[in-house]
Amino acid sequence: MSSTALTKKDFESGQEVRWCPGCGDYSILAAVQRLLPQLGLPREKHVFISGIGCSSRFPYYMNTYGFHTIHGRAPAVATGVKIANPELAVWVITGDGDALSIGGNHFLHLFRRNVDLTVLLFNNRIYGLTKGQYSPTSEKGKITKSTPFGSLDEPVNPLALALGAKATFVARALDVDAKGLSAVLKAAYEHKGASLVEIYQNCNVFNDGAHSYMSERAVRQERQILLRDGEKLVFGDNQDRGLVIDGTKVRVVSSSDSKEWDKVSVYDKSDLTQAWIMAHLNYPQYPVPMGVFYQEEREVYNQQVYDQIETARAGEQADLQQLLSSGETWEVTAGQL
Amino acid sequence: MTLSNGTGGNTQECLSEIESLVIRFAGDSGDGIQVTGSRFTQESALRGNDLSTYPSFPAEIRAPAGSLPGVSSFQVQIGSRRVFTAGDEVDVLVCMNPAALKANLQDLKENGVLICNSDAFNKKNLTRVGYEINPLEEQELGLKYTLITVPLNTLTAEALKETSLSKREVDRSKNFFALGIICWLFGRSIEDTIEWLNRKFASRAEIAEANRLAVEGGMAFAQASELFPASYQIKPAHFEPGIYRNITGNLGIAYGLLAASQLSGLGLFYSGYPITPASDILHEMSRHKNFGVITFQAEDEIAACCAAIGASYAGKLAVTVSSGPGIALKQEAIGLAVCAELPLVIIDVQRAGPSTGMPTKTEQADLLEVLFGRNGESPVAVVAVASPDDAFDATVDACRISLKHMVPVFLLSDAAIGNSSHPWKLPELDKLEPFTVKRVTEGPYQPYARDPESLARAWALPGTPACEHRLGGLEKQDVYGHISYDPENHQRMTELRAEKVRRIAKDFKPTRVTGEESGELLVISWGSTYGPVTAAVRECLAAGNMIGHIHLRYLNPLPEDLTAIMKRFKKVLVPEMNTGQLAMLLRAKTLIDVKSYCKVQGQPFKVSELVRRIVDELRGNFNAEGIA
Structure with a gap:
């Protein structure tokens, strides 16, 4: 299939999209479907891997390869896919509960290893698919079905967590800002290594307006700051x-x-200290930083796996019969008692 | 055997011949007991003996020196006849300290040879394990056993006096001095051990030299002193012609995986998380990157399983390994592989549970866990390794089934098989049948279209043009693979997944019954009970009992001819190192009143225990509840 001829439509699977009307996921899906034809990679080379949650239905709507796995484990499955076949462009679709709660461990180790793939973390600060319990990014004191007297946990900061795990690409975008989202997604895709894009996404059913303090068109300029490298x-x-x-x-x-x-x-996106500081700025004291917080070139895990194999192959021929016979062997002949 | 309590056996002319021998080396976990045992084993293997080993070590890495929890031991039975177990009772016990004596003496035969390092029987070590009086100085030991006390530290220091090593380093060679004594006693040479030392300590020549001096010193001492009753000879056993080596179960599995990778033409992806007693397989696989093996030490058991599923999805022969506690963590992901119908091999080197249990001790109590420990109707195939020398074949078999039927396969081993060793006839790889792996390489493609025979679904890898599709853990529409909540479809898919596993049995060879084809009693074993049950059945058959024996490699599906064979016997007895898991399955599936004989002591069955139970069953010495 010629990649130049591809359009947004080629990336639509034809499955009926079943998110709630008005869900922020629609705009993210559209942004990705618009982006992919621009990337020059044949459709069959893209693999979308998700965990469990509303966002994780995403692969069903993409006419690419897709794997809707189990809760929190998409980074681990995706790591296996990318190592097994590094030619594939691997996308992980996850949410705040999936990535930061049940899958917190895999989230950490994915970035530490710097597997070359792109993580889209849909952060709506609520458990939507299970109908509205507080999530690891919900603000403290959140009143939900499971916390009628207010949640007691401090919210986790996904970007700081990723930076702490030595992520080499950390960014944030907003579901309704098509232009900004598209730019960040493209940069994330082009980055060699594990990229995190936190996408502020609105759940209009269970946590409507969670990001409206900064996402409303009227206040965006005042309450957001776009990080531009070198500017x-x-x-x-x-x-x-x-x-x-x-x-x-x-x-x-x-x-x-x-x-x-x-x-x-x-702003210097290669400065980890600046990125760390930006990851902790929040409204109302500060504008909310958006865009690429941090980017660093570092060897990718999947490449190193194959480098080790190549080195081993150059050093020693793979002869299994010889390996089996290595060590101390003895021969029994027909005449022997 | 009974070793004669003769005197003056210090020349090779006094060599007396014995059929088999059980020897146990015991000492502190830092005493090099496992190395000593392995070397004696290797020297015996190279001399053509059949053998079976049983290493036993504490879970603690270095328990306090001289303490009971720190005792490590290595038992080996060698024979000029077929050897199926490491032996029930010990003929020769070598004790490096009082703790070793205290922990092991109960297993030494009456009149057995007891060799003790008298240098270690000092007040501190004696008090530590509760000996008020030095047992070596009491009459009792000498009356009951052939007691030989050897001041190992002193003699080793004497043998190594020319070296420049510190006292501490000299002391560490005493296990090789002991090995030298034992090698003389049983007519073993030490040449291969010296070669081995030179290889092992290639970069530390002084250590190789010290150990060489120690092992030679031990041999010379044994020959010259008149302490030892006699020297014994064990002739080579009868083996099929071929090239042999000694192999542990864990190593056999590792080699089996390498072979399966070659036979399938698929790169191997091996993922695990460190866990006793399975880690050795991970270590071994990690050494063979030149075979294109990808090893992945994941952040946890779940990730190890999920990464393997991802690698399988992308086209590798994917394997994940663990032991019971880790398997519990992997189960949800295994359910995903069941639903996505992807090949996956899960190796469970079982250990005693529940929970952390006894990590270094054996048990076979994960059978029901692997069969039924997932949510929903989630059928998988289960293959069990019988012995260290069966590990290679069973592993290749498990991989073949998984790839052919697009189904997760459990390979059950256990701590006893994993760490024990047995002579293994090397396979000729070019004579093994390659796997046929079917792949869809062009569209149109339906992910749940099936092979009419095996019911395996069609497999197209990501990257294949015009075959884009979505997999997942949500129920799939038959043929098309779209999400489906249709009631009839769920019923059909549930049945298809089960039938696919059942059809694996179509490829099984007819079940082999050893001994009688019908009669009074059929004994059914699985996994590592193979050794002791085989030995016990042989003994009972030799005594003229009408019994048969089936050893099951396949626990799911069970062989189709099994029920008919079971019906040919009046009674069926299933010995297991659990509380009756296979017995429960067989009862449920065959409605035959299977008798269960269970042992959960972290140790294999003794042959004598099994013989007694078989004889009791034959005599009908049990009431309806099976209680003697």
């Missing part, structure tokens, strides 16, 4: 405010204060 950290309707990273402290400054305005920091 100043500025935001606001008129791009008239900025962030000054002063040691480990961050302050918001205004262009009206020229002395402060000169100090606005330039």
